[in-house]
Amino acid sequence: MKTQHLLYFIPFLLHTMTYSQELTETEAKDYTKFVNPMIGTSKMGHTFPGATTPFGMVQLSPQTNFQVMFRDDGSYNPETYEYCAGYQHKDSTIIGFAHTNFSGTGHSDLGDFLVMPTTGDLVLEPLKTETDKKGFYSSFSHDKEEASPGYYKVDLDSYAIKAELTASDRVGFHKYTFLKSDKAHIILDLVYNIYHYDTKNIWTFIRVENDSLITGYRETKGWARTRKVFFAMAFSKPFKSYGHKKYDDIQYNGFYRKFNEGENFPEMAGKDIRAYFNFDTEEGEEIQIKFALSSVSSAGALKNLTAEIPHWDFEKTKAETKAKWNKELSKIEVTTMTPEDKITFYTALYHTNLSPIIYEDVDGQYRGLDQNIHNSDGFTNYTIFSLWDTYRALHPLFNITQPQRNNDMIKSMLAHHDQSVHKMLPIWSHYANENWCMIGYHATSVIADAMVKNVGDFDKQQAFQASVSTANVDYFDGIGDYKKYGYVPEDKNDASVSKTLEYAYDDWCIAQMAEQLGNTAAEKEYRQRSTFYENVFDASIGFMRPKLADGSFKKEFDPLDTHGQGFIEGNAWNYGLYVPQNIEHMIALMDGKKRFSDHLDQLFTMTLEDKYIENNEDITRDGMIGNYVHGNEPSHHVPYLYNWTGDAYKTQSRVRMIMDTMYGPTVEGLCGNDDAGQMSAWYIFSSLGFYPVTPGSVDYALGSPLVKTATLQLDNGKKLNITAKNQSKKNVYVSKVTINGKLKKGTSITHQELMQGGQIVFEMSSKPNKN
Amino acid sequence: MKTQHLLYFIPFLLHTMTYSQELTETEAKDYTKFVNPMIGTSKMGHTFPGATTPFGMVQLSPQTNFQVMFRDDGSYNPETYEYCAGYQHKDSTIIGFAHTNFSGTGHSDLGDFLVMPTTGDLVLEPLKTETDKKGFYSSFSHDKEEASPGYYKVDLDSYAIKAELTASDRVGFHKYTFLKSDKAHIILDLVYNIYHYDTKNIWTFIRVENDSLITGYRETKGWARTRKVFFAMAFSKPFKSYGHKKYDDIQYNGFYRKFNEGENFPEMAGKDIRAYFNFDTEEGEEIQIKFALSSVSSAGALKNLTAEIPHWDFEKTKAETKAKWNKELSKIEVTTMTPEDKITFYTALYHTNLSPIIYEDVDGQYRGLDQNIHNSDGFTNYTIFSLWDTYRALHPLFNITQPQRNNDMIKSMLAHHDQSVHKMLPIWSHYANENWCMIGYHATSVIADAMVKNVGDFDKQQAFQASVSTANVDYFDGIGDYKKYGYVPEDKNDASVSKTLEYAYDDWCIAQMAEQLGNTAAEKEYRQRSTFYENVFDASIGFMRPKLADGSFKKEFDPLDTHGQGFIEGNAWNYGLYVPQNIEHMIALMDGKKRFSDHLDQLFTMTLEDKYIENNEDITRDGMIGNYVHGNEPSHHVPYLYNWTGDAYKTQSRVRMIMDTMYGPTVEGLCGNDDAGQMSAWYIFSSLGFYPVTPGSVDYALGSPLVKTATLQLDNGKKLNITAKNQSKKNVYVSKVTINGKLKKGTSITHQELMQGGQIVFEMSSKPNKN
Helix, strand or coil, X not given: CCHHHHHHCHXXXXXXXXXXXXXXXXXXXXXXXXXXXXXXXXXXXXXXXXXXXXXXXXXXXXXXXXXXXXXXXXXXXCHHHHCCCCCCCCCCEECEEECCCCCCCCCCCCCCCEEEEEXXXXXXXXXXXXXXXXXXXXXXXXXXXXXXXXXXXXXXXXXXXXXXXXECCCXXXXXXXXXXXXXXXXXXXXXXXXXXXXXCEEEEEEEEEECCEEEEEEEECXXXXXXEEEEEEEECCCCCEXXXXXXXXXXXXXXXXXXXXXXXXXXXXXXXXXXXXXXXXXXXXXXXXXXXXXXXXXXXXXXXXXXXXXXXXXXXXXXXXXHHHHHHHCCEEEECCCXXXXXXXXXXXXXXXXXXXXXXXXXXXEECCCCCEEECCCCCCEECEEHHHHCCCHHHHHHHHCHHHXXXXXXXXXXXXXXXXCCCXXXXXXXXXXXXXXXXXXXXXXXXXXXXXXXXXXXXXXXXXXXXXXXXXXXXXXXXXXXXXXXXXXXXXXXXXXXXXXXXXXXHXXXXXXXXXXXXHHHHHHHHHCCHHHHHEECCCCEECCECCCXXXXXXXXXXXXXXXXXXXXXXXXXXXXXXXXXXXXXXXCCHHHHHHXXXXXXXXXXXXXXXXXXXXXXXXXXXXXXXXXXXXXXXXXXXXXXHHCCHHHHHHHHHHHXXXXXXXXXXXXXXXCXXXXXXXXXXXXXXXXXXXXXCECEEEECCCCCCEEEEECCXXXXXXXXXXXXXXXXXXXXXXXXXXXXXXXXXXXXXXHHCCEEEEEEEECCCCXX | CCHHHHHHCHHHHHHHHHHHHCCCCCHHHCHHHHCCCCCCCCCCCCCCCCECCCCCCCCEEEECCCCCCECCCCCECCHHXXXXXXXXXXXCEECEEECCCCCCCCCCCCCCCEEEEEECCCCCCCCECCCCCECCCEECCHHHEEEECCEEEEEECCCCEEEEEEECCCEEEEEEECXXXXXXXXXXXXXXXXXXXXXXXXXXXXXXXXXXXXXXXEEECCCCCCEEEEEEEEECCCCCEEEEEECCCCCCCCCHHHCCCCECCCEEEECCXXXXXXXXXXXXXXXXXXXXXXCCCHHHHHHHHHHHCCCCCHHHHHHHHHHHHHHHHCCEEEECCCHHHHHHHHHHHHHCCCCCEECCCCCCEEECXXXXXXXXXXXXXXXXXXXXXXXXXXXXXXXXXXXXXXXXXXXXXXXXXXXXXXXXXXXXXXXXXXXXXCCCCCHHXXXXXXXXXXXXXXXXXXXHHHHHHHCCCCCCCCXXXXXXXXXXXXXXXXXXXXXXXXXXXXXXXXXXHHHHCCCHHHHHHHHHHCCHHHHHEECCCCEECCECCCCCECCCCCCCCCCCCCCCCCCHHHHCCXXXXXXXXXXXXXXXXXXXXXXXXXXXXXXXXXXXXXCCCCCCHHHEECCEECCCHHHCCHHHHHHHHCCHHHHHHHHHHHHHHHECCCCCCECCCCHHHHHHHHHHHHHHCEECCCECECEEEECCCCCCEEEEECCCCCEEEEEEECCCCCCCEEEEEEEXXXXXXXXXXXXXXXXXXXXXXXXXXXXXXXX
């Protein structure tokens, strides 16, 4: 977040400041007031402002535009990328409210079941009609928009409809307040998808069960190749008539011609259809909708609907969801230097409670990766595992704030493994599909981290075996070659250095598990594999560098370039510093601490030419400091690496600088994709003064806390108080750390030291402690 | 079957005669020897020669050609119609063996999971490759082909592979005997469909679970608009490698690019894909496949596979299925005048045991019309209800030969009603879909017939309510207008006379139910509705005639024409005689018995101009006698109507003539679509000497038996013996009938008289008994 952005958003900032400053001590127990779901809804944050419960299956959120991935001339439309969560704050129109949205991802899918209330002559096309008239979208303004955890409100100006949304775990709850009209409509648009909006549908199916209940499903072939979502949609008031229009050109061979299928015919099916439901409304009349999801069946969705919201009391559900949010947000109580910081903090905490999502019906049934229906026995099933992002800080954070959920998430990953025809743990999975996005097999990190921190009761032996199985699927993304050559040869598989580095780290995680289980043979094997990073280090230039199958390094090599240089979404300057399992040795390889510290200094201060960041969605100036890229994950541990060079004070100042400049309480408050909470988890950890540089170990690197104080309600019943003495915007340096009164030496802290509770005191200073 | 056809098929006939004549008395207990599944596989019979159990879910049968519904120039390809069951006897090539086939229908679908063994260089396109080379089809000859109940064998000459097929209820069992080859393949073609072969797929999904087990599913949008079929495919020998090719142009948004998805990658999905599995084979080596189906899930299919065929003993399954067939076929033991008649008879009996099919997993789970998974509680669920055809004689036959199954079929129809969003009983339903084919709501007839005959333990009140609900879905095919005007106005709905006549009959069936239940108000209401046929009778011309909403008859009217004259698949001459619920009154309307008998004489003897049978798939010269159309259902009761005119002897000679000329023991032995067994059921009844002209009443019209003797093993434990004394090809007239020695007066017999068992003796004569 740059100064210019701050200025631009002062009105909004003042608005959020106002309510936070008004809070009295007792009101302060409502932490949702410090959450602004609008943060990150501009540019690259890719967050959504809509209503959801913590880790809820429903994310009911406004969609502000259609995105075509390819324009009419076949060219790629870069705008697509902005709409990963369906909403961009810059927009002034809303096309409806969809029930599924990713939070912060860098690729997308979902957008299921777009609902839009309108009045007047029925228009069924969202943007413009065939005759070039206005589509069903509405204009709106942010003045008449409100977002808080579990609640979203907006005035749909084109129709003078007030729209309010809340949600339970599996049910979206809509409240639309109409003017008097004999032409009020609720549109259910099944054509709309996020990304490739009109090309992803496989099939849709709707039944009008009675005059106020609809059921059905949609199948899509998007990022998830074989995805099915079922629904049940209840109206608070019977519709007077209804119908649908088909937007595909599929010819049926059935005998539907004997009906007017389009109007008041209670069975609709096809690839691309939009349905509508007509009402008469009185001035100020509310029409409410409960919209339940299921991965299993429409019967499952109906079960979820009935179980979760058996009433029509919108305020009751809103209040219950708010309470759920306060339960999660209250786990870390902070005081901050500024009201803005508190908003940034609690919004980050909010963003770490959105993914993965619950993915099972109220009775525990869920659709598995094999597309069969399974029952979660002894756990809650979760989906949306953006693991290349979230293994870094989000799952480690869960080991502190959400150990029970993280345990369930690991069990969900093990179920995924069991259902996987590859016998692999998830890579990037959502909605009973593996989308294979990004690299590595970082589920092993999540498992190892929980194992060494003694979190959960998942079957450790099973988890270890699943990890070993995953690490030996030779046809997966160069693993066979990695094992054969000791590295992924660039001439056989691109992004070969990134893959080698990450596989080596993941293998170290497996070795950590093996050690825990006393399996010395496996430990030895995977410790050996964890050294493979050495094989892609070119000592002659001091950089990790792509190597070919013949053992030679790739000739043309630009360590500043992010394309074709053996890395994915990063360059050698950043991504080449990825050996979290053996940082000392990496630094030694790279000519020692001094040289390494200089490299980091240069990284943060150098000027990168434009050509290096062109055509790169994940690396933009907004998220960069010099050549350091905070806007994307490969660098997230980098500011903490000074700790290993003897220059811990540089870590302290860098992380404070990053927190101040890369995060903020405005719509542009995320400098890159939040990536299912990883970006926010970095902020939570760093704000508290430590960061899990090496998940799978019990150590956290110490940084510089941003908070004045923090109290963590730990799952073991203990409390951990963190105090930053002499905290100020200038006092970014830590002169000493005490744990329960005892001086802490070194630059790290262990999980045990956190979990035992008590007092951690950082003494802050404006002067670096160079010892 | 015309003389010329008999001559043409003498070699085949001799073949079938040979084995039937060789039978000794003990061997005769094997009734399957009298069944030739090839009957009806030529021209319009639309039967399939492959392997199935009685009412089995799997119909594993050769497919002899691809059919494109529309040619490249957009014109309709009439050849499509010939391939409703995938096989035409005239063909000399086979493209594989599919697991689902309708028997005898006049429209089509299915053809799921085409399996083809080949050798040599892999070819994945069935007809010709992109480079115009030969496709994977094989030539074959009927000399090397064998078909019997539950077993099919053919030599695939192009590859010197012997193919053998058998089946259990839910599992197809393949045995392929190869020559020595290091390029042996089993192709699983998921593109192939019957009708619209390459345009019906919605999605397909395959998992290679291990080196000898595949699972997956296919979704199609054909005649059944939203159809899902799941499978599990086990190989007796591990394949050495495998792969697939995609034939659609769908782009995924996932990240599959990191694999070579085409080869040895165990997860395949897409719209149109063909998979292959490679083997080395020794000379004479058998590779067997067990291929299980499910409507529920691939897990369900695997369960079916394991439960039904836990071994690899092909002969055992073949023998078990043969025994199942003998159990059904032995229910009617006949002696006939000629060996050919016996083959025709038992093949007809076989054809009445193919539809509807079992539609549930071994554990009772099945997919319902609402696409949710249901459990059949207290019944076996069936699908494929071609009710416009089968209510006439097939379901009445079931009330004698398959009362328990008919009871389950009615319960299946009631479940369909409960799951129907329209709250309608099935019209023409298959695979959890209503395809709305043809007219009327004849499930009411099936229910009424079972009710008056006291068959089954289905809930009569529920069945009545479901019938009433069905008869009052006003938006369905003119029902609202029918109720309003007392007829379906032709200017509002085509085929209006057919609909009026059939609704009136169906309403009479509901009245019959109401009477049974003592519901006098409803009885009165539906008796009233059952008279609506009167409203479309034009006394001025003596024909049923389309009436307009204004009460006038349609001006241009040609009672010989089948197009646009108010009838569907029939003309006024035939179809206008459809008042089975009150034949006396219909005859009275039509100027009395003499005039009516003359009408029938003319019908059978007149010469119909070619123009009247052009562009009519269901009405061809093969199935016609004069203007009488035996090849399609609307006329099936007509030959029996002489009984009501005092000229019963004409019924006797006509039905014998029809049995002799419209049926036979050759591939052309069906003169029109067998229509899921209706055509064959007509033959069974008529052969035994009686026919259910009015299902829903207990009466059967007496005709002229073709058999010499018949013994029916009734479900109530009794035996019914039918003897035709002095039976001969010439003695087609019945001079008297005795039941258990007592002279039977009149021209009908009751269900009770049949069910009490004992002896019915027809005394045959060459001279008509005109009294």
